[in-house]
Amino acid sequence: MATKQLQDAPTPARPKSTNGVINGTKAGTGDTRIVVIIYGLAQEKIVSVFADVLGKPYRLAPNFQSVGSEDHGTVIGIATSDAKVDIGMRNKMLMVAINAHCVDLGMPPDVDLSAAADYEFLYTQQPFFRRDLSRFIAFTLGQISHHEALITKPRTYFISTTFPDVRTALSNLDILSVGSDAVEIRVDLLKEPLPDGTYSAVPSLSYVGEQVMLLRQRTELPIIFTTRCTRENGRFPMDNPALYYEYLYRAIQWGCEYVDVEIWLPEDIRRRLYEQRGNSRIISAFHDFSGTFKWPSPAAQSIFLESKKYGDIVKMITIINSMSENYELEYFRSQIKANYPDGPPLSAVNMGQLGQLSRALNTVFSPITHPLLPIVAAPGQMSAAEINGALSTMGQLPKKNIYAIGSFRSTPQATFFEKCFNELGLPHNFASVDRGVKGTVETFCLQPNFGGAYINPPLPASQPYIPHLSDAARTIGAIDTIVVRGEGNSSSFVGDNATWKGIRATLTRDFAPSAYKDRAAIILSSNGEDAASVIFALRSLNIGKIYTVGFKAQGPLASGVEPFTSIESVQRVDQPFAIISALPPDKSHLVQPLLRHFSNGKSSSHQHLPGLATNGNGNGNGNGFAKGKVFIDLANGPRKGDPLAVAEQSGWTAYGVADTSAFTTVETLRLLVGQNVPYSFVRLASGRGLY
Numbered sequence: 001m002a003t004k005q006l007q008d009a010p011t012p013a014r015p016k017s018t019n020g021v022i023n024g025t026k027a028g029t030g031d032t033r034i035v036v037i038i039y040g041l042a043q044e045k046i047v048s049v050f051a052d053v054l055g056k057p058y059r060l061a062p063n064f065q066s067v068g069s070e071d072h073g074t075v076i077g078i079a080t081s082d083a084k085v086d087i088g089m090r091n092k093m094l095m096v097a098i099n100a101h102c103v104d105l106g107m108p109p110d111v112d113l114s115a116a117a118d119y120e121f122l123y124t125q126q127p128f129f130r131r132d133l134s135r136f137i138a139f140t141l142g143q144i145s146h147h148e149a150l151i152t153k154p155r156t157y158f159i160s161t162t163f164p165d166v167r168t169a170l171s172n173l174d175i176l177s178v179g180s181d182a183v184e185i186r187v188d189l190l191k192e193p194l195p196d197g198t199y200s201a202v203p204s205l206s207y208v209g210e211q212v213m214l215l216r217q218r219t220e221l222p223i224i225f226t227t228r229c230t231r232e233n234g235r236f237p238m239d240n241p242a243l244y245y246e247y248l249y250r251a252i253q254w255g256c257e258y259v260d261v262e263i264w265l266p267e268d269i270r271r272r273l274y275e276q277r278g279n280s281r282i283i284s285a286f287h288d289f290s291g292t293f294k295w296p297s298p299a300a301q302s303i304f305l306e307s308k309k310y311g312d313i314v315k316m317i318t319i320i321n322s323m324s325e326n327y328e329l330e331y332f333r334s335q336i337k338a339n340y341p342d343g344p345p346l347s348a349v350n351m352g353q354l355g356q357l358s359r360a361l362n363t364v365f366s367p368i369t370h371p372l373l374p375i376v377a378a379p380g381q382m383s384a385a386e387i388n389g390a391l392s393t394m395g396q397l398p399k400k401n402i403y404a405i406g407s408f409r410s411t412p413q414a415t416f417f418e419k420c421f422n423e424l425g426l427p428h429n430f431a432s433v434d435r436g437v438k439g440t441v442e443t444f445c446l447q448p449n450f451g452g453a454y455i456n457p458p459l460p461a462s463q464p465y466i467p468h469l470s471d472a473a474r475t476i477g478a479i480d481t482i483v484v485r486g487e488g489n490s491s492s493f494v495g496d497n498a499t500w501k502g503i504r505a506t507l508t509r510d511f512a513p514s515a516y517k518d519r520a521a522i523i524l525s526s527n528g529e530d531a532a533s534v535i536f537a538l539r540s541l542n543i544g545k546i547y548t549v550g551f552k553a554q555g556p557l558a559s560g561v562e563p564f565t566s567i568e569s570v571q572r573v574d575q576p577f578a579i580i581s582a583l584p585p586d587k588s589h590l591v592q593p594l595l596r597h598f599s600n601g602k603s604s605s606h607q608h609l610p611g612l613a614t615n616g617n618g619n620g621n622g623n624g625f626a627k628g629k630v631f632i633d634l635a636n637g638p639r640k641g642d643p644l645a646v647a648e649q650s651g652w653t654a655y656g657v658a659d660t661s662a663f664t665t666v667e668t669l670r671l672l673v674g675q676n677v678p679y680s681f682v683r684l685a686s687g688r689g690l691y
């Protein structure tokens with residue numbers, strides 16, 4: 001009887017502590033249930049990769065029944081054929097079941113397992129994208145949350161891709177997504193070819209699953225999964241609402257960060273999807289093409305109220321007949337904000353050319369297009385550059401001077417920032433300037449059109465002309481970004497720190513935050529200042545003990561940090577999970593003996609695992625199958641040795657300054673101009689000259 005009840009229960013609601021890695025806060029614990037990976041024929045190794053990413057040991061088990069509470073902290077692998085027998089009887093409160101299916105084995109996966117598992121991870125073995133797996137598991141287990149960070153951004157955009165097959169988009173994806181905070185896959189516009197040369201009326205789940213997988217492998221942006229119906233400018237048929245549930249629930253299982261649920265769908269379907277959404281967020285969508293919809297009407301209010309019931313974001317999109325309806329929409333927007341301050345954010349625009357003003361004024365998840373897309377997803381859609389151009393013409397985006405202030409080496413940044421500003425249609429000027437004599441930074445800040453600065457090397461956090469500090473800048477004691485808040489006389493400066501976020505993003509590229517929890521780390525640095533952002537980043541991932549070489553931590557970051565005093569003290573330390581060197585280039589080789597000493601062979605908690613193929617990311621940290629330990633070398637410039645090569649030979653997953661700098665640039669751009677430029681674009685566009 002108990003089993004029956006469990007079988008009927010919906011996927012358990014999101015665990016309470018899901019506030020994942022968001023700006024300035026600690027990684028949340030997320031879902032603490034036992035992770036069970038269902039693996040296909042001869043695919044045991046995927047279990048070890050999940051375990052490695054999560055920083056946990058693993059074991060293979062014969063069935064669900066044999067998994068008990070003593071397995072907490074261990075990733076369990078169960079073969080597909082065994083899992084089928086008792087998946088329906090598993091204790092859902094104790095374990096979370098992930099159906100890991102290698103598409104090279106054929107599609108679709110076993111349909112019963114797909115339906116019964118909590119989540120489904122589709123992957124390719126050649127090439128294998130560890131970063132994709134890492135993001136999938138960190139997201140579905142609630143260790144990271146894009147939404148919480150996005151919702152605090154002053155403006156958010158998503159690109160509506162309209163490709164019949166996302167494969168055609170992949171080569172341009174980095175460029176297409178500049179300025180986007182999320183990417184929408186219009187599932188209804190996908191065209192699945194059939195053997196007879198025609199296309200399927202509705203793309204099959206199998207085709208859609210593969211398309212979502214391909215997209216996620218190539219983008220770090222959250223994915224919005226949309227099945228737009230025929231009445232709302234889409235192609236999904238409306239005669240069978242159950243079909244929507246099937247696709248949209250599967251999107252949740254695939255770990256899509258956002259799922260678009262149309263308001264016309266029966267309430268029962270909308271409610272179920274909302275309750276079962278796990279860590280995905282529901283965008284409740286309403287479109288009106290009748291031309292009779294009125295923003296000031298009671299109907300508009302009730303549509304918002306109905307959408308709010310089962311939506312984390314409410315989207316309302318309509319066709320209008322006159323310019324004044326844009327003003328009516330702005331009034332509606334302000335009313336909603338005032339009346340429902342704690343309600344879901346509203347994303348509302350008017351379609352057609354007449355409605356373009358509203359596309360520029362909407363600040364929440366504005367749909368955008370790009371000239372490289374085959375068609376616009378809706379009439380009147382604009383690109384990020386067009387919206388910024390319009391805002392600039394209306395005086396909503398005043399032209400500013402933005403600076404890189406610092407050493408000569410930071411100059412190539414100017415070319416890159418200019419490239420981004422051009423691509424985004426931002427009116428600003430960017431200039432690299434030498435800091436020169438004491439006080440120069442303040443001189444720049446006092447200029448009338450000062451729009452912010454990136455500072456390298458950073459400034460001490462105590463600058464009288466920078467009255468506000470982010471928590472990170474205050475704790476780290478360093479400002480690397482000056483952000484201007486407000487306009488004119490009411491503007492003020494906020495000192496922030498983007499470097500730690502760049503380091504944290506690097507640390508979590510191939511590992512989930514849980515991999516760092518309570519593990520030891522070693523930091524090498526010539527001084528405490530260079531190491532402070534590293535300590536802060538590691539602390540945000542709940543690292544355990546931190547050992548230092550070359551410096552003693554001071555101030556608010558000193559607790560739990562212990563210097564190595566002798567060779568013996570090094571030998572007493574357990575296997576560290578991370579070694580980060582902030583040594584200057586001429587000293588960076590000094591880390592090499594430590595990397596060798598703690599080489600992979602010494603690790604007790606990670607089994608030797610057969611490697612999967614490389615992830616082909618071309619970053620020099622190429623082995624997509626990491627060994628369970630992370631090394632970062634922050635040295636910038638010609639070095640004596642090659643610590644990255646030594647690290648890789650000794651079994652470390654190694655990253656250089658190009659990785660952390662690219663991630664830091666992403667954060668810097670977000671802080672300075674509020675725009676998202678993906679890491680992959682930074683790597684692509686910065687070429688070799690930048691770092």
Ligand SMILES: O=C1C[C@@](O)(C(=O)O)C[C@@H](O)[C@@H]1O
Pocket residue numbers: 160184186226228260285315317349351367368377378379381
């Ligand atoms: O809901 C929306 C908004 C949209 O219809 C637009 O008007 O830009 C485009 C769609 O792709 C998206 O799902």
